[in-house]
Amino acid sequence: MAITDQLTREVPLVPAQSALLFIDVQNFSVRREGGEFKDVPPEDLNTRFGYYFDRLSTLAVPNMQRLQAGFRAAGIEVLYTTIESLTKDGRDRSLDYKITGFNVPKGSWDGKVIDELAPGDDEIVLPKSSSSVFVSTHVDYILRNLGVRQLVLCGLLTDQCVESAVRDACDLGYLVTLVTDASATMTPEREASSLRAIAGYCRQVTTDDLLGEIGR
Numbered sequence: 001m002a003i004t005d006q007l008t009r010e011v012p013l014v015p016a017q018s019a020l021l022f023i024d025v026q027n028f029s030v031r032r033e034g035g036e037f038k039d040v041p042p043e044d045l046n047t048r049f050g051y052y053f054d055r056l057s058t059l060a061v062p063n064m065q066r067l068q069a070g071f072r073a074a075g076i077e078v079l080y081t082t083i084e085s086l087t088k089d090g091r092d093r094s095l096d097y098k099i100t101g102f103n104v105p106k107g108s109w110d111g112k113v114i115d116e117l118a119p120g121d122d123e124i125v126l127p128k129s130s131s132s133v134f135v136s137t138h139v140d141y142i143l144r145n146l147g148v149r150q151l152v153l154c155g156l157l158t159d160q161c162v163e164s165a166v167r168d169a170c171d172l173g174y175l176v177t178l179v180t181d182a183s184a185t186m187t188p189e190r191e192a193s194s195l196r197a198i199a200g201y202c203r204q205v206t207t208d209d210l211l212g213e214i215g216r
Helices: 042-073 095-100 139-145 158-171 188-197 207-213
Strands: 018-023 077-083 124-128 150-156 175-184 203-205
Touching (some): 018 042, 018 158, 042 077, 042 150, 042 175, 077 139, 124 139, 158 188, 175 188, 175 207
Parallel strands (some): 018 077, 018 150, 077 124, 175 203
């Protein structure tokens, strides 16, 4: 029976039909000196973003590393998207990003995936200039060419770009799995609220459970 014949989201991954997509795990949004925090005085970083940086360093990034290693070992596609303009001055970015003040220039350090999750030389990295990767890249076309029906998502920020991707992937016909402890946003309240809001669009699992599911 095909996975799409089962009217439930609680379907274990079929490796040949699956992919893992890391969202915006890049210097811009992970490093304290990253562009997302350029207007924050250094003395205010811990006060305003202590929870976020702690979750990244102690939970989310280590779990992402485990997922990356496990999915590679299982022969499952691993992809990445990063906030990055196609131009140096960001003239191609979305109106939302212009209003927000986000500009990650083409080829910049801010636009690079963090070293801890460095993509392999044959893994796909897609720069995007909107919240949802499905809006400003051709990721849907790529995933369909790869034969992907089940999409695993994790990354940053849970209640923004990750949530947008979850909703769009669901509407486009993918069975979506969100790895709850390999994603992060700025406060625990925002984290919990987002997971509740998108519970109807995806199944939500932990890193341990998902790695066990693929035999890793």
